[in-house]
Amino acid sequence: xxSLQLQQTGRTCAPVAVFVLSxxxxxxxxxLCSCGKQAKEQDxxxxxxxxxxxxxxxxxxxxxxxxxxxxxxxxxxxxxxDEALRREAARVMSGNILMLSEVRARGWQADTAVVNxxxxxxxxxxxxxxxxEAQLAAIGESEASIRKGMAEEILLDSLIRTVSAGAPPVDSxxxxxxxxxxxxxxxxxxxxxxxxxxxxxxxxxxxxxVREVMLRANEVxxxxxxxxxxxxxxxxxxxxxxDSDMGWFAQGELVPDLERTLFxxxxxEVSAPVPSGRGIHIFKKTGEEEPRPMSFEExxxxxxxxxxxxxxAEIARRxxxxxxxxxxxxxxxxxxxxxxxxxRAETKSATAAQAAGDTPDIAGTR
Numbered sequence: 001x002x003s004l005q006l007q008q009t010g011r012t013c014a015p016v017a018v019f020v021l022s023x024x025x026x027x028x029x030x031x032l033c034s035c036g037k038q039a040k041e042q043d044x045x046x047x048x049x050x051x052x053x054x055x056x057x058x059x060x061x062x063x064x065x066x067x068x069x070x071x072x073x074x075x076x077x078x079x080x081x082d083e084a085l086r087r088e089a090a091r092v093m094s095g096n097i098l099m100l101s102e103v104r105a106r107g108w109q110a111d112t113a114v115v116n117x118x119x120x121x122x123x124x125x126x127x128x129x130x131x132x133e134a135q136l137a138a139i140g141e142s143e144a145s146i147r148k149g150m151a152e153e154i155l156l157d158s159l160i161r162t163v164s165a166g167a168p169p170v171d172s173x174x175x176x177x178x179x180x181x182x183x184x185x186x187x188x189x190x191x192x193x194x195x196x197x198x199x200x201x202x203x204x205x206x207x208x209x210v211r212e213v214m215l216r217a218n219e220v221x222x223x224x225x226x227x228x229x230x231x232x233x234x235x236x237x238x239x240x241x242x243d244s245d246m247g248w249f250a251q252g253e254l255v256p257d258l259e260r261t262l263f264x265x266x267x268x269e270v271s272a273p274v275p276s277g278r279g280i281h282i283f284k285k286t287g288e289e290e291p292r293p294m295s296f297e298e299x300x301x302x303x304x305x306x307x308x309x310x311x312x313a314e315i316a317r318r319x320x321x322x323x324x325x326x327x328x329x330x331x332x333x334x335x336x337x338x339x340x341x342x343x344r345a346e347t348k349s350a351t352a353a354q355a356a357g358d359t360p361d362i363a364g365t366r
Contacts, residue, residue, distance in 0.1 A: 046333040047090060049097045054090070059336070062089030083335055090336040091324075096156065098323040103155045110151035118150045119143070163319045164312035175303045179296050186294035189250045192262045193287035195230055196246055200239035201279040210280075217273040217280045224270045230284045239279065248287070258283075 043057045063085045066073055077084055126132040136142060179186065197220060199213045220237050224230050234244035251259065261271060262285055271283040321342055331337045 044332070046331070047094075047336055048330045048332075049094050050101065050328050052097050054093055054097075056333075058093065059086050059089050062086075062093060065089075066092075087336055087338045090331075091338040094324055094327070094329060094338075095320045098327055099156050099159055099320065100152060102323065103159055108155055108158065110154040114154060115147055115151050118154075119147050122146070122150075160316050164316045167308065167311040167315050170304050170307045170311070174307055175300055176296070178303050178307065179299055183293065186299040188289075188292050188294050188298065189252070190263070190291045191248045191250045191287075191289040192285060193248045194246045194262055195234065195244045195284045195286055196240075197230075197234045197238040197244065197282045198240045198278065199237070199273075199280040203277060213280055214273055217282055221270060221273060221282050224282065224284065230270070245286075248289075 043055045045053045046056045046059055047054050063082070065071060066077065066085050066089055077088060123129065123132050126135070133143075136146070197217075199217050201210060201213055205213075216237075220233055224233055231244060235241045238244055249259075249262070251263070253259075254262065258274070261274065262283060265271060265283070265285040267285050267288050269285050271281075271285075274281045274283065324339065325342060329339065
């Protein structure tokens, strides 16, 4: 029944995804809500963080979350196998526990109104309240524990946003440098423009009615192929005459079947009747544009946003690492010890900074 927790974390962690820290928040409920009460005697403690115990079951549940498509795990992490995934789950859980300790030290409390809204939206995903409560009972949870997890996620979100708010503004030279180094990646995708004539049909329409409408659609298509104005035909026959011009669409913006149809057509070509859940359509391709390199001005906003996110993520990562390196962490499963790599990385970074005459700080900038 981890699906209950995955739905919760997958939805409520969205605000922090821009900081590339959704992993930390996505495991909050698993590590901190009430998983402890589910632990059995045969569920051994595998690490202790400033006195707070984490069990093997919690690590396993964390691994399940890391593997989920919603988390978009990196290929490197997946290829590292179970040991790498367990070590990453341990690292993230450690960060959660330490950040919540920091939140408590600051005396922060989650806004009850926000928690209520989140809980209501979450519960509404279930067919009924009875079904929601039954699923909670099946995993030994309660609505109170779910609300507690949501409150903790809000607090972690707030802490990360506060810590990363000090990121310096993106430098114009850095934007230009990124663009020049990656020009081949910045491409305006191919686009098509189309118009349509729609013959509306209900999904429950009888076979005889479908055949009748298909016959009418073919008659109208024959008029278009004979040279009659497509827009005038739409005005006369379409169920949606005001929506005949569909506008421009880039690759990836249309449902796959329609995209394949339109991109395969030539400009000016009229399609055969195409059934859909809304009825039967006739399409005319009215324009097309080939892919082209994106100019600097077109790419500028996206590059700036990406660099800003990277800067915020780096600040937050260093903050969490500083809490981790200062903490008392005891590993009863040595394979979970993620700090050795962190210490090596920190030493290498400090050595490089000394050689350059820099003093490393939390922002990683001067």
